[in-house]
Amino acid sequence: MEDRAAHPTVGSKADGYRFEFREDGVYLTVYPSEDEVQFEMSDLQQILQDYAVKDYDVAELAAAVRAAAGKPVKIGSQYRIPSDDADPEEETEPQTAAILIEVSRDKMEVRVAFDMSEGGALPSVEQVRQALAEKEIVFGIDEEAIAEGIQSSAPFIAARGRAPVDGENARIVRYFDLSVKGKPALQENGSRVDYKNMNLFILAKKGDLLAERIPQTEGRKGMNVYGVTVAARNGRPVPMPIGKNVHVEEEDKIIADMDGQITDTGKKVGIDPHLVIQSDVGVGTGNIDFVGSVEIQGGVADGFSVKATGDIEIKGLVNGKVEGQNVYITGGISGTDRGSVKAREDIRAAFVENAEVEAGRDVYISDVILHSEVQAGKHVYVEEGRGQITGGAVAAGEEVRAKKIGNPAFVVTRISVGVNPRVERQYRQLCREYKQNKERLKQITQMLNTLQKIDTSKLPPERVSQIAQLTRSQFPLAGKLKRDKVLIQNLEAELANMKHGKVRVSDTMYPGTRLSINSVLENVQSEVQHSTVQVRDDDIDIGPY
Numbered sequence: 001m002e003d004r005a006a007h008p009t010v011g012s013k014a015d016g017y018r019f020e021f022r023e024d025g026v027y028l029t030v031y032p033s034e035d036e037v038q039f040e041m042s043d044l045q046q047i048l049q050d051y052a053v054k055d056y057d058v059a060e061l062a063a064a065v066r067a068a069a070g071k072p073v074k075i076g077s078q079y080r081i082p083s084d085d086a087d088p089e090e091e092t093e094p095q096t097a098a099i100l101i102e103v104s105r106d107k108m109e110v111r112v113a114f115d116m117s118e119g120g121a122l123p124s125v126e127q128v129r130q131a132l133a134e135k136e137i138v139f140g141i142d143e144e145a146i147a148e149g150i151q152s153s154a155p156f157i158a159a160r161g162r163a164p165v166d167g168e169n170a171r172i173v174r175y176f177d178l179s180v181k182g183k184p185a186l187q188e189n190g191s192r193v194d195y196k197n198m199n200l201f202i203l204a205k206k207g208d209l210l211a212e213r214i215p216q217t218e219g220r221k222g223m224n225v226y227g228v229t230v231a232a233r234n235g236r237p238v239p240m241p242i243g244k245n246v247h248v249e250e251e252d253k254i255i256a257d258m259d260g261q262i263t264d265t266g267k268k269v270g271i272d273p274h275l276v277i278q279s280d281v282g283v284g285t286g287n288i289d290f291v292g293s294v295e296i297q298g299g300v301a302d303g304f305s306v307k308a309t310g311d312i313e314i315k316g317l318v319n320g321k322v323e324g325q326n327v328y329i330t331g332g333i334s335g336t337d338r339g340s341v342k343a344r345e346d347i348r349a350a351f352v353e354n355a356e357v358e359a360g361r362d363v364y365i366s367d368v369i370l371h372s373e374v375q376a377g378k379h380v381y382v383e384e385g386r387g388q389i390t391g392g393a394v395a396a397g398e399e400v401r402a403k404k405i406g407n408p409a410f411v412v413t414r415i416s417v418g419v420n421p422r423v424e425r426q427y428r429q430l431c432r433e434y435k436q437n438k439e440r441l442k443q444i445t446q447m448l449n450t451l452q453k454i455d456t457s458k459l460p461p462e463r464v465s466q467i468a469q470l471t472r473s474q475f476p477l478a479g480k481l482k483r484d485k486v487l488i489q490n491l492e493a494e495l496a497n498m499k500h501g502k503v504r505v506s507d508t509m510y511p512g513t514r515l516s517i518n519s520v521l522e523n524v525q526s527e528v529q530h531s532t533v534q535v536r537d538d539d540i541d542i543g544p545y
Contacts, residue, residue, distance in 0.1 A: 008081060010047050015039060017065075019047055026053050026076035028061070032068045041065065052080035054098035054115060055131065077130065096121045097153070099131040107224035108161035110137055112146075114153050122150050132158060139227040164222030167235035174211045174269070176262050178202055204256045204271060211269050213240055213252040243270020261293040261310055272310045280316060281306055294324070299331060302338065318349075333357065335372070347376075350385075360422060369394060377422055383506065389413060397423070399502045406510030406524070413510075418501025418518035418535070427491040434484045437477060444474050503533040506545055515540065 010019040013031050016038040020027040028044070041062065048056060056076040064073045080095060098115035110132065114122060123131075128146050141159045149156035180202070204210060219232025240248055245257045246269065256262075260271040273292035280298035281288055288294060288306040299316025300306055305323075306314075312324035317331040323342045328349075333341055335355025341347055347359040351367040352374060363376040367385035369392065374380060376396045382389055387403025393414035394400055406413045448470055459467075501517045503509075509531060513524040517533060522540040530545040 010051075017044065019044075019051075020072060021051060021079050021081065024077075025074050026051070026056070026079050027072035028064055028075050029070065029072045030065050030068045031070050048076070050082050052082075052095070053078065055100075074134075077127075077134070096123050096127065099123055099128060101131060101135050101137070101158075103135070103137070103225065107226060107228070108163060108222075109157060110140075110159035110225050111155055112149060112158040113155040116153055122153065125150060128158065137225045139223050139225050159225045161224040161230070162222045164230045164232035165220040166233040167217040167219040169235045170216040170238040171214050172211055172238060172241060173214060174264070175209055176202055176204070176211075176264075178262070178264055202262045203274060204260065204262050206256055206258050208256045209253055210246060210256055210262060210271075211241065211254040213238065215252065241267055241269045243268035245271040245273070263310070274310075275308075281320070302336065318355075332367070333372075358422070363396075375422070387507070389415070395419070396501075398500065399504065401504045401506075403505070403507040404509070405503070405505055406513040408510060410510060410512035412512050412514065414514045414516070415503055416516040417503055418516075423491060427488065430484060430488055430491065434481065434488060437481055437484070441474060441477050441481060444470055444477070448474070501534065503531075504545060505531050505533075509533075 007023070008021045010021075011017045016031055016033055018029045018031075020029070026048070044061065044065070045058075048061075053076040055078055060073075061075055064075065067073075078096060078098065100113045100115055102111040102113070103109070104111070112128060112131075125143075125146055128150060129141075132141060137159055139159070140161050142157065145156055146158050149158065216235030216237050218234050221232050222230035224230055240252070240254065241264075242248065242254065243263060243265070245260065246254050247257055249255050254269055256271050258271055258273065260274040263270050263272050273290075275288070275290050275292060275294045277285060277288065277294065277296045277298070279285065280301055281296055281304050282301035285304075287304055288296075288308070290308045290310075292308065293310030294306060294308045294312045296306065296312070296314045296316070298314075300314060300318045300320040300322060302319040305321040306312060307322075308324040310324065311326040312322060312328070314322065314327070314329045315331065318329050318333045318341060319335065319339050321340050322329075325343065326345045327341055327343045327347045329341070329347075330350065332350035333339055333352045333355045335353070339354075340356040340358075341349070342358045344360045346362045346364065347357055348364040349357075349366070351369070352365055352372045353368075353370040355372050357363060357372060357374045359376045361377050362379045362381065363374055365374075365380075365382045367382075367387070369380075369382055369389045371391035372394075373392055374394045378396065378398045380394055380396045380400045380402075382402040388407070389400075389402045389405045390407045391411050391413055393416065395416040397419065398417065400415055400417055405415060448467070503515060503517065505528065507530070509524055509528040511524050511526055515522040515524065515533060517540060518535045520535050520538065520540055522533075528542060532543050532545055534541055534543075
């Protein structure tokens with residue numbers, strides 16, 4: 001830069017502006033005037049161009065013109081005094097490159113670049129600092145990056161803000177694992193599973209710690225390169241999942257109030273009472289109807305029943321009726337055409353013979369199903385032991401898997417997949433009720449239309465009361481029809497989506513087997529080995545297992 005001792009100026013009060021090219025930079029004074037503006041922005045920009053001022057901000061220049069404060073405002077740091085009589089042979093000091101500063105949109109990062117078009121000398125650390133200060137960048141300045149950055153003309157990051165850190169949401173830590181429920185335990189040597197110990201109940205003792213809430217944390221505020229605080233989001237709290245027979249200690253710990261089975265709906269953790277019957281359910285105990293889970297060391301005699309809101313485990317043979325959430329029977333089910341087992345979720349048993357079995361989800365039989373009615377919302381598995389289904393009818397919403405279906409004597413064995421029996425039964429029943437109620441509403445409407453033509457003042461009081469009762473009954477009946485119609489449509493959609501039914505037989509499927517897959521029928525006429533049966537293009541397809 002040339003000698004600035006003379007401090008050249010351009011303009012005057014009469015011109016309405018005055019540039020001063022001082023040693024520490026370029027200053028502009030815009031004088032207030034009641035007359036029209038005597039100069040244009042382009043005039044000022046031309047002067048700045050003549051003096052090779054590149055580090056000014058057009059917005060700041062315009063603001064100074066609008067303010068017309070009559071006081072000097074610094075608008076640039078570097079300039080070069082133009083000279084018409086400079087000797088081109090005279091050696092001059094190289095001009096310093098202009099410093100270009102770019103701030104990211106989120107104001108968290110500052111990028112510095114050098115414009116080498118007007119000078120080949122790189123600026124000093126102090127010049128970069130001054131340029132940042134003029135842009136009011138005060139936080140996160142990286143001195144090391146600046147020192148390295150001025151060694152080349154490549155752009156670099158000169159400052160970084162501190163990003164805010166959001167707080168963590170509160171969470172619930174459970175000190176139990178329900179995923180092992182219903183899975184056989186490993187025997188002591190760890191090499192084989194113990195099918196007599198199915199972990200059907202995940203139990204707790206009174207005073208056990210079941211779950212704990214880890215509280216939310218507060219967010220840590222950030223700061224941008226201008227030194228402005230950036231807010232952070234605090235973590236959200238979660239409610240304690242308090243179920244039955246538990247209490248809270250130390251504000252965040254869920255403790256069992258009694259011995260029993262752990263239940264977890266996702267929203268509530270609780271304890272169901274756990275009833276243990278040390279003998280058979282029969283004459284000595286009577287029928288069992290219990291709110292909680294039940295464990296029976298013996299069996300269930302013919303003519304007796306066991307009902308529970310929780311899970312049921314039976315070590316002996318079932319000849320009576322059993323109904324619960326999940327049902328596990330070590331000794332199997334022998335119903336003599338009167339026994340039945342129902343579960344809202346899964347059923348596990350060694351065998352089923354002359355009985356009715358119905359599960360909302362899956363049925364697992366470890367040996368055989370003989371001459372029984374078995375229904376499952378999703379799967380029926382008969383793959384251990386003999387793994388045979390013979391006689392009766394087995395239905396599943398998605399899949400039936402067995403080693404053998406039927407037998408060499410061609411006993412009729414019905415297998416149905418692709419339609420959830422429970423949904424289909426609910427659909428048919430609802431359709432019947434809907435039809436009956438629709439007819440009833442039609443009759444009520446016709447009767448009321450007829451009675452409206454009669455002068456009720458001439459009718460006896462009991463007849464008027466009957467008319468009023470009919471009028472009141474039509475509204476709830478119409479509402480029920482509307483709700484049932486929506487439910488029927490939902491069930492129809494659910495049934496329509498069940499199009500992937502399969503029957504998988506790892507050994508033999510014998511003649512006499514009658515298949516219904518997605519409502520497509522097929523009678524097996526000859527032995528089929530190692531097969532997977534499903535519907536393709538509306539026809540039965542028998543492929544490899």
